Amino acid sequence: MRRITEVFGGRRNLLFSGLLLALLFILLLDLFFVHHIFSPFVYFYLCFALVIVFYGIYPLYVSRRLTRYYWDRTKRHHLAVIGLVFIIFLVAVAIFGPFLTQDPTKVDFPNKNLPPVGFSAEQSTYDRTTGQFITRETPGTWLHPLGTDDKGRDMLAMLVSGTRISLQVGLMATLIAIFIGLIMGVVSAYLGGWADNALMRFTDIMMTFPFFLLLVFIVFIFGPSLWFIILAIGLTGWTGTARLVRSESLSLRTRDFIMASKSLGASDRRIVFHHLIPNVLSSVIVIATLSIPGVILAEAALSFIGLGDPTVTSWGLVLQAGQRSLETAWWIAVEPGIMLFLTVLAFNFLGDGVRDAFDPRSQV
Secondary structure, three states: OHHHHHHHOOHHHHHHHHHHHHHHHHHHHHHHOOOOOOOHHHHHHHHHHHHHHHHHHHHHHHOHHHHHHHHHHHHOOHHHHHHHHHHHHHHHHHHHHHHHOOOOOOOOHHHOOOOOOOOEEEEEEEEOOOOEEEEEEEEOEOOEOOOEOOOOOEHHHHHHHHHHHHHHHHHHHHHHHHHHHHHHHHHHHHHOHHHHHHHHHHHHHHHHOOHHHHHHHHHHHHOOOHHHHHHHHHHHOOHHHHHHHHHHHHHHHOOHHHHHHHHOOOOHHHHHHHHHHHHHHHHHHHHHHHHHHHHHHHHHHHHHOOOOOOOOOOHHHHHHHHHHHOOOOOHHHHHHHHHHHHHHHHHHHHHHHHHHHHOOOOOO
16 A cells, blocks of 8 residues: 555545546446436536645645745735635625526516616517507616516526636636646656657747637637537647746756755656646646636637537627627626626736735735
């Protein structure tokens, strides 16, 4: 048992690998034998939860004094705290909102274009008795507190659904991109030589393509599935992370503690996973918080131009529907636009605060 633990680099890695293999076994059962044990998103959430618990919460708990130090530095950045509170609110809305709101796809034409509560809108209806159009002032109703769209769908339910989609895309695609960029950067810096040249030339080639145009081309060719959009963003958005991680790993590779580990006979795997990766994680966390808003905007832009998944209700899809009726029903476009603005701002504020907290030269 001790030999197996050493091979995996500790009990934590061994337990994590065992749970991951168990999850993979359940996934294979779901695909080939049982069917529909969990939805595809549940498997990703479970993998994401395992990574967060074993390599996020556990290290923070073990290094409580260091965690408290960084949290105290982050708290001094008041906008970062506000951004964190808003992000926690979004997560709560994404988790519990669907149980408290209506079906976002439910069509109700008699109640179309209802304004939000506190507002009123003019609506023209055809009177069969007089054969003329009658203009009436229609007030908002608490049955639809944020109004309805041109098909009578509840705007509150659509915004809640859009929150779930945006967080799913932002977290999943960013995690994929960060993982690829971290591995590429660390391996390239540690191996050096021809491996470094090959990996960095490939990274340079990927960086020559405009990110959004490449994303549009891939989605246009392979289809607008939400899963494929997540994979496309994740598989094309790792280049900046790889470059930054490589530059930091190059400076770490020649540090005294790395040279001492090599002289004591430490394996390459141990040096990479116990020395290089932990020392670049602070930069990776900052990159992740600053990358998520860009990913959310990319998904919203794809939905807005008609390349999003038509089977899900995202903020970009609502914006696309609202831009056709700005003069008569302004709230259809304004409400998801405000949500996008606040979400991107919150992640940017949090990213700035985390960056200042991890920067020893910062006076925050």
